[in-house]
Amino acid sequence: MSKAVQEIFDFGATTDECIKCAKCIPVCTIYNVNPDEVTSPRGFLDLLGAYQRGNLELDQNAKDIFESCFLCTACVEVCPKSLPTDMVIEQVRADIGKKFGIAWYKRAFFLLLRHRWLNDLAFKLGWVFQTCGFKIKADIDSMSGRFNLPMLKADRILPSLKKTSFLNSHPENLSNGGKRKVAIFIGCLGNYNYVNVGNSLLEILEHLEIDAFLAKDQKCCGAPAYFTGDFYTVDYNAKFNIEYFESFSKDVEAIIIPEATCSAMLKIDYEHYFHDQPEWKARAIAIKDKIFMATEWLEQKTNLSEVLKSKKKDTKIVTYHDPCHARKMQGIYQEPRKLISKNYDIVEMSDPNTCCGFGGVTMQSEKYHFAKAAGIPKADMIKKTGADIVSSECSACRMQINASMGYVDAPQIFKNPIELIADALRE
Numbered sequence: 001m002s003k004a005v006q007e008i009f010d011f012g013a014t015t016d017e018c019i020k021c022a023k024c025i026p027v028c029t030i031y032n033v034n035p036d037e038v039t040s041p042r043g044f045l046d047l048l049g050a051y052q053r054g055n056l057e058l059d060q061n062a063k064d065i066f067e068s069c070f071l072c073t074a075c076v077e078v079c080p081k082s083l084p085t086d087m088v089i090e091q092v093r094a095d096i097g098k099k100f101g102i103a104w105y106k107r108a109f110f111l112l113l114r115h116r117w118l119n120d121l122a123f124k125l126g127w128v129f130q131t132c133g134f135k136i137k138a139d140i141d142s143m144s145g146r147f148n149l150p151m152l153k154a155d156r157i158l159p160s161l162k163k164t165s166f167l168n169s170h171p172e173n174l175s176n177g178g179k180r181k182v183a184i185f186i187g188c189l190g191n192y193n194y195v196n197v198g199n200s201l202l203e204i205l206e207h208l209e210i211d212a213f214l215a216k217d218q219k220c221c222g223a224p225a226y227f228t229g230d231f232y233t234v235d236y237n238a239k240f241n242i243e244y245f246e247s248f249s250k251d252v253e254a255i256i257i258p259e260a261t262c263s264a265m266l267k268i269d270y271e272h273y274f275h276d277q278p279e280w281k282a283r284a285i286a287i288k289d290k291i292f293m294a295t296e297w298l299e300q301k302t303n304l305s306e307v308l309k310s311k312k313k314d315t316k317i318v319t320y321h322d323p324c325h326a327r328k329m330q331g332i333y334q335e336p337r338k339l340i341s342k343n344y345d346i347v348e349m350s351d352p353n354t355c356c357g358f359g360g361v362t363m364q365s366e367k368y369h370f371a372k373a374a375g376i377p378k379a380d381m382i383k384k385t386g387a388d389i390v391s392s393e394c395s396a397c398r399m400q401i402n403a404s405m406g407y408v409d410a411p412q413i414f415k416n417p418i419e420l421i422a423d424a425l426r427e
Contacts, residue, residue, distance in 0.1 A: 015048060039065060047065065159189060162195050167216050183255045184215060185218055185256070185266070200419045203422045208303070213248065221265040253290075253301070264325035270288075312427040314343050317385075320390075357371045390412045
């Protein structure tokens, strides 16, 4: 970007609006695992104001502080002034990236996210060789290390890779009767790791006689790069996706996404990112009315609820975790529960709205001790419900929760609500 970040977002104004009421403190994910006023929402805001005024150098210590935020938006949700703490931290991370550079392994990862063919090749090779370094846990689409590596400890569970991605497993256009038609944006984890989510979504659409367009030219939504400060990748992918969506949006009712983070990025964060590019901001706003989380669209725009009522009730009990990018950012939490409850009994955990602790690429790679500390209480909540299944419409949450449940020996199996719905339709 041509402008300095501090010229685009007025950190000082946001800081001055903070009334220091401390309502954000009890809900802050990083503060709960690292109780230091510096790593609290009002602490972040004070430091950002000092940075803009020239009273704080963006040194290694400041970098470490600003990269410790989980961007869960819990503070925004409870703030009486709805201060966009997450947005200004996302912006300052671009400055961090410019000053300190992006780590080589992150740059390599973001390169893959910019080029689908390269990503396909890398994940295909990963599938071939993954058993050399990892033990596969096929029942939960995961794997654990055979030995300790600097950032990948042997006790850590990661998503396993599939031989063929979701997008490469099906034709681009699937006809299910031609009465209606939607496009699918699958997300990277759903495309390469948790492929049953996309397959289940196709089953549901077939059952409802709704045609599907897989939109195979789609690129990563850009969320991993956005949360890390690699705005070059965000700009490249966002503009490509907007132009691509415009090319087919008139031919479909909606673009449905079984991933909370991808949906929030496309529908909300694109508009935030393009705040200083008026033309692209307008185009991002114009396309967002077509974008829906999968359960949101299926519950509101189809007769799926009535169809599910006619199916057999399953004896399994489900507990539901609310992804931060679904409930806090998009207000979506009732729709998945309404659909699941038609065929499963739901028992709520003590706080389904608490962040699972995923936190993005930097948190997962360089600060995993924080992610682990935030994840264990969530896993313990899940374990105490006595449910058979934990569900959430987010593959990032799935990755984090699967890992966290391993630390507390929780017996629950994770399933996306789309998978649960497809299971019910088969009965």
